[in-house]
Amino acid sequence: MISSKIRKQFVAIVGEENVLDSESSLLNYSYDATPGFQARPHCVLAPRNVFEVSEIVKICNANRIPIVPRGSGTNLSASTTPSKGGVVLLFKNMNEIIEIDEANLTMTVQPGVITQRIIEAAEAKGLFYPPDPGSVNISQIGGNISTNAGGLHGLKYGVTRDYVIGLQVVLPNGEIIETGGKLAKDVAGYDLTRLFVGAEGTLGVITGAVLKLIPKPEATKTMLVLFEDLETSAKAVSAIIENRIIPATLEFLDQATVRVVEDFAQIGLPTDAGAVLLIEQDGPKEIVDRDTERMAKICMETGAMDVQVAQTPEEAYELTSARRTALSALSRMKPTTILEDATVPRSKIAEMVGIINEIAKKYELTVCTFGHAGDGNLHPTCLTDARDTEEMERVDAAFKEIFEEAVRLGGTITGEHGVGEMKLPYLSLKAGEAGVEAMRNIKFALDPNAIMNPGKMFTAKQQR
Amino acid sequence: MISSKIRKQFVAIVGEENVLDSESSLLNYSYDATPGFQARPHCVLAPRNVFEVSEIVKICNANRIPIVPRGSGTNLSASTTPSKGGVVLLFKNMNEIIEIDEANLTMTVQPGVITQRIIEAAEAKGLFYPPDPGSVNISQIGGNISTNAGGLHGLKYGVTRDYVIGLQVVLPNGEIIETGGKLAKDVAGYDLTRLFVGAEGTLGVITGAVLKLIPKPEATKTMLVLFEDLETSAKAVSAIIENRIIPATLEFLDQATVRVVEDFAQIGLPTDAGAVLLIEQDGPKEIVDRDTERMAKICMETGAMDVQVAQTPEEAYELTSARRTALSALSRMKPTTILEDATVPRSKIAEMVGIINEIAKKYELTVCTFGHAGDGNLHPTCLTDARDTEEMERVDAAFKEIFEEAVRLGGTITGEHGVGEMKLPYLSLKAGEAGVEAMRNIKFALDPNAIMNPGKMFTAKQQR
Numbered sequence: 001m002i003s004s005k006i007r008k009q010f011v012a013i014v015g016e017e018n019v020l021d022s023e024s025s026l027l028n029y030s031y032d033a034t035p036g037f038q039a040r041p042h043c044v045l046a047p048r049n050v051f052e053v054s055e056i057v058k059i060c061n062a063n064r065i066p067i068v069p070r071g072s073g074t075n076l077s078a079s080t081t082p083s084k085g086g087v088v089l090l091f092k093n094m095n096e097i098i099e100i101d102e103a104n105l106t107m108t109v110q111p112g113v114i115t116q117r118i119i120e121a122a123e124a125k126g127l128f129y130p131p132d133p134g135s136v137n138i139s140q141i142g143g144n145i146s147t148n149a150g151g152l153h154g155l156k157y158g159v160t161r162d163y164v165i166g167l168q169v170v171l172p173n174g175e176i177i178e179t180g181g182k183l184a185k186d187v188a189g190y191d192l193t194r195l196f197v198g199a200e201g202t203l204g205v206i207t208g209a210v211l212k213l214i215p216k217p218e219a220t221k222t223m224l225v226l227f228e229d230l231e232t233s234a235k236a237v238s239a240i241i242e243n244r245i246i247p248a249t250l251e252f253l254d255q256a257t258v259r260v261v262e263d264f265a266q267i268g269l270p271t272d273a274g275a276v277l278l279i280e281q282d283g284p285k286e287i288v289d290r291d292t293e294r295m296a297k298i299c300m301e302t303g304a305m306d307v308q309v310a311q312t313p314e315e316a317y318e319l320t321s322a323r324r325t326a327l328s329a330l331s332r333m334k335p336t337t338i339l340e341d342a343t344v345p346r347s348k349i350a351e352m353v354g355i356i357n358e359i360a361k362k363y364e365l366t367v368c369t370f371g372h373a374g375d376g377n378l379h380p381t382c383l384t385d386a387r388d389t390e391e392m393e394r395v396d397a398a399f400k401e402i403f404e405e406a407v408r409l410g411g412t413i414t415g416e417h418g419v420g421e422m423k424l425p426y427l428s429l430k431a432g433e434a435g436v437e438a439m440r441n442i443k444f445a446l447d448p449n450a451i452m453n454p455g456k457m458f459t460a461k462q463q464r
Numbered sequence: 465m466i467s468s469k470i471r472k473q474f475v476a477i478v479g480e481e482n483v484l485d486s487e488s489s490l491l492n493y494s495y496d497a498t499p500g501f502q503a504r505p506h507c508v509l510a511p512r513n514v515f516e517v518s519e520i521v522k523i524c525n526a527n528r529i530p531i532v533p534r535g536s537g538t539n540l541s542a543s544t545t546p547s548k549g550g551v552v553l554l555f556k557n558m559n560e561i562i563e564i565d566e567a568n569l570t571m572t573v574q575p576g577v578i579t580q581r582i583i584e585a586a587e588a589k590g591l592f593y594p595p596d597p598g599s600v601n602i603s604q605i606g607g608n609i610s611t612n613a614g615g616l617h618g619l620k621y622g623v624t625r626d627y628v629i630g631l632q633v634v635l636p637n638g639e640i641i642e643t644g645g646k647l648a649k650d651v652a653g654y655d656l657t658r659l660f661v662g663a664e665g666t667l668g669v670i671t672g673a674v675l676k677l678i679p680k681p682e683a684t685k686t687m688l689v690l691f692e693d694l695e696t697s698a699k700a701v702s703a704i705i706e707n708r709i710i711p712a713t714l715e716f717l718d719q720a721t722v723r724v725v726e727d728f729a730q731i732g733l734p735t736d737a738g739a740v741l742l743i744e745q746d747g748p749k750e751i752v753d754r755d756t757e758r759m760a761k762i763c764m765e766t767g768a769m770d771v772q773v774a775q776t777p778e779e780a781y782e783l784t785s786a787r788r789t790a791l792s793a794l795s796r797m798k799p800t801t802i803l804e805d806a807t808v809p810r811s812k813i814a815e816m817v818g819i820i821n822e823i824a825k826k827y828e829l830t831v832c833t834f835g836h837a838g839d840g841n842l843h844p845t846c847l848t849d850a851r852d853t854e855e856m857e858r859v860d861a862a863f864k865e866i867f868e869e870a871v872r873l874g875g876t877i878t879g880e881h882g883v884g885e886m887k888l889p890y891l892s893l894k895a896g897e898a899g900v901e902a903m904r905n906i907k908f909a910l911d912p913n914a915i916m917n918p919g920k921m922f923t924a925k926q927q928r
Binding site: 101102103104105126127147148150154155158159161162171175176177178179181182183184185186187188189190191192194195197198199203214215216238241242244245246284286287290343344345346347372374375376377410411412413414415416417418419423427430431432434435436437438439441442443444445446457 | 565566567568569570590591611612614618619622623625626635639640641642643645646647648649650651652653654655656658659661662663667678679680702705706708709710748750751754807808809810811836838839840841874875876877878879880881882883887891894895896898899900901902903905906907908909910921
């Protein structure tokens with residue numbers, strides 16, 4: 001698909017050392033963190049600046065060659081598998097923090113910067129970049145932006161979208177545009193910034209971003225709360241919000257997850273606990289102390305078994321490890337771990353977890369559920385084996401039902417992972433046929449040759 | 465343009481009482497709050513529900529009849545003048561607050577609800593809806609959403625976009641879609657919610673919205689700070705932010721505005737003050753007290769002439785009246801008041817106000833500037849007379865230069881008013897030709913017959 005003539009053009013743009021098309025390179029970039037999806041690209045390119053990206057896009061557009069922009073490939077919905085072959089774009093040569101502007105509280109970055117580096121660079125200036133997806137230590141900001149990554153701070157601080165105030169984008173025709181800027185307010189035309197955030201690379205290539213920073217909270221306090229059953233923990237979540245407290249983190253683990261975590265990490269969780277909440281508050285010290293005390297009281301009054309408040313940062317680290325190790329603990333149980341992110345209004349969490357458990361029982365599957373209780377963002381996680389075709393059919397059927405039920409409760413098929421290739425059959429459940437048609441019209445208005453990450457978000461039929 | 469056959473169809477949908485096409489109705493809806501723009505619609509319709517809106521849109525689409533959705537017509541960029549005639553849609557029959565959901569902290573509203581009613585309904589439940597455009601007492605939420613309205617809380621709390629988490633929209637083809645929902649996280653496809661926010665009715669008709677609410681701050685404190693000159697006040701703004709304090713309100717008035725306000729309201733402002741800052745902080749009482757004290761100290765250290773901290777709500781009201789009366793005070797000076805909203809990065813405010821003053825001098829115009837210092841959102845206000853053709857030419861030339869300079873400083877042509885008909889010649893200054901072309905492609909992908917608010921945002925040529 002990539003002729004030697006086109007390969008020469010790519011070499012002329014990025015240099016031989018940035019054209020990767022050895023067998024091992026093509027294999028390396030044939031999959032991402034999503035189980036069950038694999039497709040080889042024809043070529044992997046690592047451009048060094050926006051102009052090189054623009055030149056590559058122009059060649060691909062003229063020759064109908066698919067382009068898949070890729071960060072660290074940590075996404076869980078097969079958004080970065082090169083389903084239709086073509087070129088995978090890497091950003092290892094575009095990984096600079098360009099500027100931290102302390103007067104305007106912004107950071108200007110290239111797409112290849114690791115998210116954790118952004119968080120640490122902000123902290124070094126007494127500032128805070130709140131989005132912290134699970135993959136924060138290895139994920140790249142370009143990927144975070146393309147998937148509108150979430151994390152543990154959604155309830156109080158929002159998600160990646162809320163911190164991207166400007167973008168540099170190479171459009172599918174190769175034109176370079178800049179949207180937004182170091183601006184708290186900008187209504188000059190359509191909000192292209194937020195359109196590209198979460199577009200999963202289907203509308204263009206993100207080559208730079210202006211991020212909004214906020215002052216770093218003075219203090220943080222962490223607590224772990226144990227409940228006999230799920231319903232009581234959900235009542236505690238509601239009671240906290242009804243008391244007008246918005247904690248910085250409000251995470252949840254169900255009994256199945258608690259047991260697996262304790263077996264793995266041995267941190268002293270009572271395995272008879274039906275549910276565990278991990279709660280953090282941040283802000284001025286006196287308010288953190290006050291909120292923590294009030295939340296502990298609310299939880300006990302709602303019927304919690306036990307409340308453990310960390311007295312030191314080390315203790316806090318230990319408590320949060322129950323949540324942080326959840327995925328690792330679950331992953332070692334079975335050959336294949338499928339982590340989903342059906343999301344419902346916060347008030348429907350208990351109902352939704354109950355439904356998930358019933359569906360798991362019906363299809364004879366092991367599903368553990370944890371996630372962001374404050375956001376209603378659940379991670380039902382199926383422990384299975386991709387080689388067992390019969391079981392995988394049951395897994396697919398179960399997740400389809402889970403998505404349908406989430407939407408029925410006013411929720412969505414994906415809270416933070418994206419649609420990608422994995423969930424494209426379900427997009428119309430949430431967006432409706434007319435909504436998907438509107439999205440498809442936007443896609444083809446900007447990318448008439450469908451070169452940008454084809455095979456994602458819309459079904460093949462829908463891609464025309 | 466509206467045949468009697470089509471009129472009959474409209475009557476069959478909304479009832480005779482909701483078809484307004486008397487001479488006085490057509491005149492009433494021929495203009496909005498923007499001086500110098502007027503055009504008569506052919507018909508004014510007040511549908512009673514989303515299905516009626518859908519039926520009207522289908523008829524208009526089939527017959528290529530323009531539709532201009534209109535709230536209270538308070539916008540300042542001629543976004544709601546029916547430039548191409550057609551149908552003006554009113555929402556006086558769709559003005560209900562459907563639900564306040566205290567568990568999920570959301571409010572579901574119809575487009576015709578007055579913004580102030582939303583704010584008050586939230587407050588009655590101990591909750592807070594922060595966006596507060598100047599027209600909050602009469603503007604409708606549908607208009608606020610369509611223009612992504614800003615206000616005095618932008619720096620700390622963001623703008624309308626940040627509080628719209630779900631929409632019901634009638635697309636130009638008459639299809640009804642629902643986007644988002646009562647969800648803190650949702651990445652199912654493109655972010656249509658934020659695309660419709662600020663689209664000025666050019667992509668569809670907003671028929672409902674889910675708004676995000678937050679807990680009401682416990683306390684508020686207000687202070688007025690006087691400075692000898694503009695540069696010092698700008699330094700104080702920077703110093704506050706550099707001290708990692710984000711006040712709820714950080715407003716600015718230049719000397720010309722201070723003088724006019726004092727002459728009008730006689731609230732004891734020293735007319736030799738070169739600039740005035742109005743600062744408010746909200747939050748837990750102890751933090752509000754601490755921040756207020758620190759900000760007062762920072763202002764004095766930076767060289768403020770005087771700091772007045774309100775000791776009672778009545779005193780706070782008096783202090784804020786300096787800012788609130790600015791537009792009224794300016795409006796009485798000359799027959800025509802043109803209020804603009806060029807916006808720059810916060811750090812460039814002093815430079816931008818200096819440039820505005822030079823441009824005013826060059827074109828021999830009276831321009832007073834006030835606005836949202838925390839957002840870099842300036843309101844250079846020209847006191848003029850629309851009947852004086854020669855002066856109006858100088859006004860146009862001056863504002864063109866102001867927009868060019870704002871963009872040169874990394875700013876935008878409009879922070880919160882929108883593009884409408886008034887600023888469409890300037891959109892490409894900010895978005896670039898390629899950016900405008902991308903927006904236009906999106907517009908025509910969703911509205912191929914250009915029935916939705918034609919003549920806005922893009923120039924006639926650009927509309928194809």
